[in-house]
Amino acid sequence: MGILSHVPTLRxxxxxxxxxxxxxxxxxxxxxxxxxxGSLYGIFGEREFIEAIFPGYIKELRYAGFVPHSLDVAIxxxxxxxxxxxGDYTNREPIAVTEGFSDAELAETFLHHRVLIVPVVDAERxxxxxxxxxxxxxxxxxxxx
Amino acid sequence: xxxxxxxxxxxxxxxxxxRFDRTKIALVGAALLLxxxxxxxxxxxxxxxxxxxxxxxxxxxxxxxxxxxxxxTFIAIRAGQLSRGRPFLLVVALAVPxxxxxxxxxxxxxxxxxxxxxFLLADAFDIDPxxxxxxxxxxxxxxxxxxxxxxxxxxxxxxxxxxxxxxFIINVAPIAYFSTAVVVCLLxxxxxxxxxxxxxxxxKVLELDASRSIxxxxxxxxxxxxxxxxxxxxxxxxxxxxxxxTVALCGATAMLAFSRQSLQETLGGIEWPTLFFFVGLFVMxxxxxxxxAIDELTGAIVSITDGDRTAELLAITWSSSIIGGIVDNxxxxxxxxxxxxxxxxxxxxNAYWWALSLGACFGGNLTIISAAANVAAAGMAxxxxxxxxxxxxxKIGVPVTVFSTVLATIYLLLRYT
Numbered sequence: 001m002g003i004l005s006h007v008p009t010l011r012x013x014x015x016x017x018x019x020x021x022x023x024x025x026x027x028x029x030x031x032x033x034x035x036x037x038g039s040l041y042g043i044f045g046e047r048e049f050i051e052a053i054f055p056g057y058i059k060e061l062r063y064a065g066f067v068p069h070s071l072d073v074a075i076x077x078x079x080x081x082x083x084x085x086x087g088d089y090t091n092r093e094p095i096a097v098t099e100g101f102s103d104a105e106l107a108e109t110f111l112h113h114r115v116l117i118v119p120v121v122d123a124e125r126x127x128x129x130x131x132x133x134x135x136x137x138x139x140x141x142x143x144x145x
Numbered sequence: 146x147x148x149x150x151x152x153x154x155x156x157x158x159x160x161x162x163x164r165f166d167r168t169k170i171a172l173v174g175a176a177l178l179l180x181x182x183x184x185x186x187x188x189x190x191x192x193x194x195x196x197x198x199x200x201x202x203x204x205x206x207x208x209x210x211x212x213x214x215x216x217x218t219f220i221a222i223r224a225g226q227l228s229r230g231r232p233f234l235l236v237v238a239l240a241v242p243x244x245x246x247x248x249x250x251x252x253x254x255x256x257x258x259x260x261x262x263x264f265l266l267a268d269a270f271d272i273d274p275x276x277x278x279x280x281x282x283x284x285x286x287x288x289x290x291x292x293x294x295x296x297x298x299x300x301x302x303x304x305x306x307x308x309x310x311x312x313f314i315i316n317v318a319p320i321a322y323f324s325t326a327v328v329v330c331l332l333x334x335x336x337x338x339x340x341x342x343x344x345x346x347x348x349k350v351l352e353l354d355a356s357r358s359i360x361x362x363x364x365x366x367x368x369x370x371x372x373x374x375x376x377x378x379x380x381x382x383x384x385x386x387x388x389x390x391t392v393a394l395c396g397a398t399a400m401l402a403f404s405r406q407s408l409q410e411t412l413g414g415i416e417w418p419t420l421f422f423f424v425g426l427f428v429m430x431x432x433x434x435x436x437x438a439i440d441e442l443t444g445a446i447v448s449i450t451d452g453d454r455t456a457e458l459l460a461i462t463w464s465s466s467i468i469g470g471i472v473d474n475x476x477x478x479x480x481x482x483x484x485x486x487x488x489x490x491x492x493x494x495n496a497y498w499w500a501l502s503l504g505a506c507f508g509g510n511l512t513i514i515s516a517a518a519n520v521a522a523a524g525m526a527x528x529x530x531x532x533x534x535x536x537x538x539x540k541i542g543v544p545v546t547v548f549s550t551v552l553a554t555i556y557l558l559l560r561y562t
Contacts, residue, residue, distance in 0.1 A: 066358040
């Protein structure tokens with residue numbers, strides 16, 4: 001089983017709607033985003049989409065169990081975000097590993113950051129592929145005696 | 146003396162520029178003063194007001210522990226529901242808990258608690274949240290002046306003078322709450338067109354289940370009696386012969402002992418950068434005092450005002466409000482304390498301290514960067530997709546600051562001259 005998944009990359013200046021459609025077509029929870037020069041810009045995935053489509057204050061609340069269903073319609077007022085560039089909603093944390101990464105480096109990255117994929121980049125920060133947390137789990141768990 | 150003034154002025158300029166972290170600036174300034182032996186190490190240690198640090202740290206722990214129970218969210222939601230969708234009542238319902246919470250919690254925490262709920266209520270009513278948030282920020286900065294623990298300038302003044310919690314309640318709270326009420330009413334009039342609520346939306350807020358906002362009812366039952374006891378102890382700390390810092394730290398210790406929350410996470414919630422900012426600042430102001438710069442400044446104020454008490458009160462109030470609003474009211478207060486101490490002398494005339502307190506606290510409304518609460522509100526609004534511009538804030542902040550300082554001036558002149 002190969003650890004690297006070859007997935008499409010998103011362009012930071014393309015609309016969010018297009019990114020979501022691409023995300024729906026692939027079987028990974030997030031995709032790498034690249035800038036106009038083709039370098040890694042960040043990660044956009046399910047979590048970033050939820051953050052984009054729900055009101056910003058939801059993230060500021062410690063707990064939202066008291067919010068009624070009627071406010072679910074509030075997301076309809078934010079549908080305008082689908083036409084904005086995906087770069088505005090991308091996770092810009094500098095999360096990536098370079099070719100030749102070790103298992104320990106991947107483990108450390110998954111433990112320290114709430115991401116479901118880690119992009120693998122070359123020396124020019126161009127995306128070669130991604131490692132999903134699920135693939136990493138499958139490979140590590142298969143080693144169990 | 147020249148070196149201490151240069152380092153202090155340079156540090157202030159860098160703080161205003163916002164290009165570097167203010168804590169780093171204060172610590173570097175203090176380190177330079179120590180390394181150049183402008184102030185010796187023993188004097189530097191004496192210059193640090195450990196009671197200010199203790200009070201701040203104690204309150205940070207208390208806020209951190211009680212906030213996790215959901216108590217303050219419950220208060221905010223219930224207040225919003227009491228308005229029943231009437232715009233004026235909604236403004237009052239949000240401004241009153243903001244002003245009261247800010248008198249007992251720090252302003253930043255109050256805003257961090259109130260703003261997300263305000264966005265939620267505005268969403269329920271389908272109205273613009275920004276006017277409500279601006280009103281909350283103004284109420285928070287003015288209301289914070291009401292008590293000894295409401296705003297850092299008051300904590301610093303109390304530490305330096307020994308003025309009690311009740312002294313602040315009797316002398317500062319009346320004008321703080323009067324100013325809050327007048328400012329909130331005027332802002333409502335200014336914003337009333339932007340916060341019209343459609344009749345069919347008025348009941349939406351009743352669908353919020355406030356009781357579910359209490360995240361940990363058992364923890365609340367453990368901590369609520371201790372919170373009440375601590376607040377009562379603040380009111381009677383003087384007759385009990387306890388320093389405010391002792392009350393805060395003992396309250397925090399009792400809560401830590403009974404709480405089931407992680408000790409590590411709770412203590413991790415202490416805002417260490419703020420405490421170290423105070424340490425650096427106290428050392429820098431200590432150097433100004435030690436080298437005689439404060440005496441020079443005091444002399445200048447006395448010569449300008451010609452020793453006239455009314456003119457001195459006006460000078461302290463307005464310079465604290467305007468300079469505190471432009472620079473940052475914490476270094477302003479730290480610098481002004483020895484000046485006011487020198488002007489007041491042994492007269493026992495506390496009006497000078499109330500002038501400093503009101504000026505420094507009310508000045509927090511001047512610009513979007515005048516107080517940490519303003520910056521936090523702007524940050525949350527921006528993350529929610531509705532940024533508050535610098536000029537947009539200034540258009541409200543300047544008139545509110547000038548108007549509230551005028552009210553404070555009239556109060557000081559009527560009551561103390």
